[in-house]
Structure formats: structure tokens, C-alpha cells
Amino acid sequence: MLERRLSRMQEALQRASLDALVLNPGPTMAYASGLSFHLMERPVIFVVPPEGRPALILPEFERTKGEASPLKPTLFTYAEDPAARAATFEAAASQLGLPGRRVGVEPLRMRVFELRLLEAAAPGTQFLSAEEVITAVRVAKDEAEVNSMRHAVCAAEAALQATIPLLNPGMTEREAASELTVQLLRAGSDSELPFPPIVASGPNSALPHAVPTDRRLQAGDMLVIDWGATVEGYISDLTRTLAFEPVDPELARVHAIGLEATRAGRAAVRPGVACAEVDRAARQVIEAAGYGEFFTHRTGHGIGMEAHEPPYIRGDNAETLVPGMTFTVEPGIYLPGRGGVRIEDNVVVTPQGCECLSSAPRELRGVA
């Protein structure tokens, strides 16, 4: 499998006229090499040449891990003294013929730290965004990848199911988020969650990217829960909106609109359709109901090994859907100071249309 991924990546590099791809720790490195390193203050770089064997620059004390890679990369190791790194990077760059070439990097992942080491080791090299190369290889998931995501959705749904009976007024958002995390692990998620669960209550639910606070859940609150699991390196990312009685009638109406918008978004998904059309389908429902100005973000984003990856379901994205793409559909409506609603599903584009991976109840549930 890794060999096949490597050769697809090398073909994509050749098409993009790049002389190499340099990856630091993260999902793309794991996808391409099977190697999982923490992103830390010791640089680790996986180098994919346009053909032939890849290379790996890493600390000497991690050599065993590099040697275990089935791709058998050429290893360049450095000792603990940070001053020793430059020579290792230079040796690697020169042996791999990087100086003066066009080398691809992952802009959302590669840090100034690694970039400066590479720039010093490979004078005259242009470090260019390889985002398109990487997306081309990773964006359409195969059946094994989709299966892992199914498991990640199942684990997340089981965790919410187990958490709902434990929610009660007086509990803080942070406590509710911790409980949900515990249930995610119990349900089989890897301990590295895709993101810490969001539990946003009352006025905080009107913040699209709220962080759980010490605010206590209370009567009349909307409760936006945005959470996901990681299984076999693949993630789920769901949102459901609950409420503590008595529910503000306008917010209940807004919930029904959000529900219809999510449904309309899902219904628009099929091969050949532009990302923008999916966004438009969801957005029109909210605009038609008079809440357009309160839907302040895009309709969704790709998911897979990462919680945010292409394709982005935005009104300005003309990119068309192909089978195997997996993404969220998550319109939201946020009334500042009062409360918000978001309902988020995970879908996969199929040759026929769309399969929705998530099935947890979406209607407004009053709790406690």
C-alpha cells in the first residue's frame, strides 16, 4: 500500500515539475511513509524524490524507528547537539541533489524552523507550495479509508449517546466536554482526538469556534456539541444542537431552519457538482428564512486523516466533487448574545451520489 501511495505521489510530483517533496511530521508524512513522529523541536523530514527511494532526516536516537519503515528510506541522522543538525541537513540535501532545485513543501504543516534549516542546506532552492500535489493524492479516499471513517463516526455517535444522559444544569461546559472525551475513548477512539470536543452553551453557542469554558449549563440554553473520534488514523467531525427547556421559540425555529439547511446541503452532493453548489444549497435555505447574515462561515470542509482538509465547501469554490471525497456539511445560524445552532454531518461522494456516514438524531432534543 505504501509503495502504491509513493508511486502516485511521485507521478504527481513529476506532473507538477517539482524536483522533490519535503514533509515534516503530520498526516501527509504518515500517509506517504507510514511513519508517525511528534512535531517537536527536533526536526524530522521525509524527502520524496520524483523517482527512486525516499529519504528521512531524523535524530540519531530515533534511528530504529526509521529503519522499521517498510519503504526503507535512506537515513540521515543527527546527534543531540542542535549545532550538529546543519551538517546532517547539508549532507542530505547535497546527496539528494536539492540545491538550486524546485522543492515542494506543505505550507500548512512545514514550519519556519524546518524551512530555515532546509534553506541553509540547499542554497538557491525554491520552496514552493505542494498543496495541490498532496491534495491530488489524498483527496479521494479508497474503500479502506472510508471504512475507517465509518468506524470513527460510529465511535463518535456512541459517545454522544452515552454522554447525553449525564448532562445536567449546573455542570460546566468544560465538565461536559471532559465527559464526552471519556466516552469517546470508551467508544474506541484513539487517544489523539481530531480536536477537543466543543460544548458551547447559551450565549457561547453563538460563537462558531467556541472553546469550553467554566460557564454552567442552565435552563433555556442552546447547547452546541461539536465533537469527533479518531479510528485507525481517520476522523469524524459531527455537531448536534441540544437545548435545555424552556427553549426560546425563535431559537427553536432557527434549529428547524438549520436542520433543513443541512438536509439540503447533503441532497446536493453528487459527482460533478461544484463545491460551491453544495454551499449554495444549504445557504439558500437559511437566506430564504431571513437568517442569511447569521450564517457566517462556509458550509463544510474535507475530512480524512485531518479535521480540516480539502475539499472546502465554499461559495467561491468551483472545484467539482469526485467519488471518494469525504467532507462535512455543517451550516450554522448564530444570534449574537442569544444562542446558535449548527448541525453537522459527514458524507462521502459515491459514484451514484452521496452516502451520509452519520445518523445520530438531528432534531432538537430537550435535555434534563
Place this chain on the structure above:
Amino acid sequence: MLERRLSRMQEALQRASLDALVLNPGPTMAYASGLSFHLMERPVIFVVPPEGRPALILPEFERTKGEASPLKPTLFTYAEDPAARAATFEAAASQLGLPGRRVGVEPLRMRVFELRLLEAAAPGTQFLSAEEVITAVRVAKDEAEVNSMRHAVCAAEAALQATIPLLNPGMTEREAASELTVQLLRAGSDSELPFPPIVASGPNSALPHAVPTDRRLQAGDMLVIDWGATVEGYISDLTRTLAFEPVDPELARVHAIGLEATRAGRAAVRPGVACAEVDRAARQVIEAAGYGEFFTHRTGHGIGMEAHEPPYIRGDNAETLVPGMTFTVEPGIYLPGRGGVRIEDNVVVTPQGCECLSSAPRELRGVA
């Protein structure tokens, strides 16, 4: 508190002759601004000028979050279309007078993504490492920070205590790590752990940065458990080595040596001592016992808001300790293919010497 941090940071910028500091989401942004953003595909930049009010570049839909900051930064927001970002970055850079200046960045945090946006918005600007400026401000913790770390150590120790009775042969490393994660949350850790717990058994315990696998724990295994909690944004990072009977006599001896090395490292800590001396104190014990070549990493690293930060306890680091510095002391001995031992404590430098924050039993405990 944020005002005091801001003015200390501004003084440090002036001393370093930097015209501004630009921070992307992470601990330093949180430390300086109180703002917590996910690191994602939408850039968020906090700009600290050498004097006066800071600024914040962020998505329009996050404006409310920016407005809530007690530092009242000048806000520059951009719309969802990625093409809209360049104009916002240019307006910010020009209004803040960044073009052609010397601007500090955090190399371990800032990505090529944000760097390229800033480079385009501020032609002729040099983006330089501000690591020393940031370290100068953050490295010595105040009493409130140390107290949070005490709580993080307590939570971690309680979690291990609760997990040990649940460990048994036949369970996988991954299951043991999940159980420990659950117990960390039960013990009061924030759901964003400093790092996913490491449980490394048998031959895997000889890998210093092992990732939990599906290997089942079994008789005769050494069991290296490296874990930590996050409380109030501060972390703990501990390691204990357990064993399943019967224990290989050499590995038991190695454990006793590791224990003595950790003790010697802690005993060397006091103000004015070089980081290298602490490393040497721990390393000498292992070298004298004939296992020097199997201690393949530095003795420790700073901790605080991050799991790895200055000061680094390395043999080549002449930097001297000052009160308030907090770091790990974690010598290890790794016999490839057989097993490893690591015992890790968390210490704070006091005016008188050293306070060890961790107290969980360190001796070799046989489990099950």
C-alpha cells in the same frame, strides 16, 4: 496580568531591536493575548509592536472573540474567500508599518503558510527568529504558573494510580493508553492533553518515543508509561517504568541505575548551575554503570504551557538555571530489542535549590 506580560514582551522586543513580533495560534499567543485559537487553514496573527496597542488579524466570523480580548487589539478581519486574505494582510502590515522592518517570528510555531502571507504583505521585511525574546519572557514561571503545574502533576499522578490496577496481560498498549487517558480526564485534566500517553511494552519500551501499538502486554515485559495532564493551560510530563513478572535481572538492574540517575539529576538542580551540569550529573551515573551508550537522548526539557520548551537539559547547554524555571529530569536506558527504562520527574528551580513537583513511587513495581 496580560498588560504586564505585554509590557515585558515589548521591553524584550526593544532590547532585541525588533520592530514587531508576529504570533500565530499557540501557547505564546495565549500567553501574550489570552486568546486561544485552533491552528487551522484560516490564518490568525497577533501582532505585538514594540510599544502601544497590539493588533489581531483573523476571520471576520471570529470577530466577537477578538473583541472580547482584554487587550483590545486593533482588529483586521477577512472574509471566507481565501483570495480576500491578501488585502487584509496588506492593510494590517501597512497600517502597522511592517514593510521593510525587522519582524520576529516563532520558528517552531509559525508555518510557511503564514510566513508567505506576511512576506507578500510586507515587502522587504526580514522575518527573524524571536525565540530568545519569547524565552526571556516565558522561561521563568511565576507562582501562579507553578501552582497550575502542581495541579497538573497531581492530576497525572492520580490518573496513574487509578490505572495501575486496571493493567493486565493480554491488554494492548493502545487499550492501556486509552484507559490512562480516561483516568487523566477523570482526575481533572483538560481534554487537550499535553501529548497522548505513551505505553510501551517489552521490546517497544526500548524506543524512547514509542507510540502505543496493538501489541499485547505480557509476562516479562518492561512497561514504560510516559504521560501528563493539562490544568489551567499548564502541563505535567512524567514517566514511570513498571514491569510484568518475571523481570529480566539485567533490566531490573538497569531500572535501579535509571532511578539513581534521575535522583542525581534532581540533586544537581539549583540557581546558577548550567543545564549541562544537570545533564552530566544524571549521565555520569549511567556511564559509570557501563550503560552510557544506551542513554541516547538529553536528560530533560523545559515544560510549562508546552510539553517541550526551554530550558533544554543537554550536555552542550551552558545556559544557567534561574528560579522559576520548570523542566523534566528523565534519563533513560534502552537495550534494543529487549526493553527500556525511563524515570521522569518535574522540577522547579527555587531560590534555595530545587523543588520536585512529582512524587509518585519511582521504584520498579511489578504489576498483575
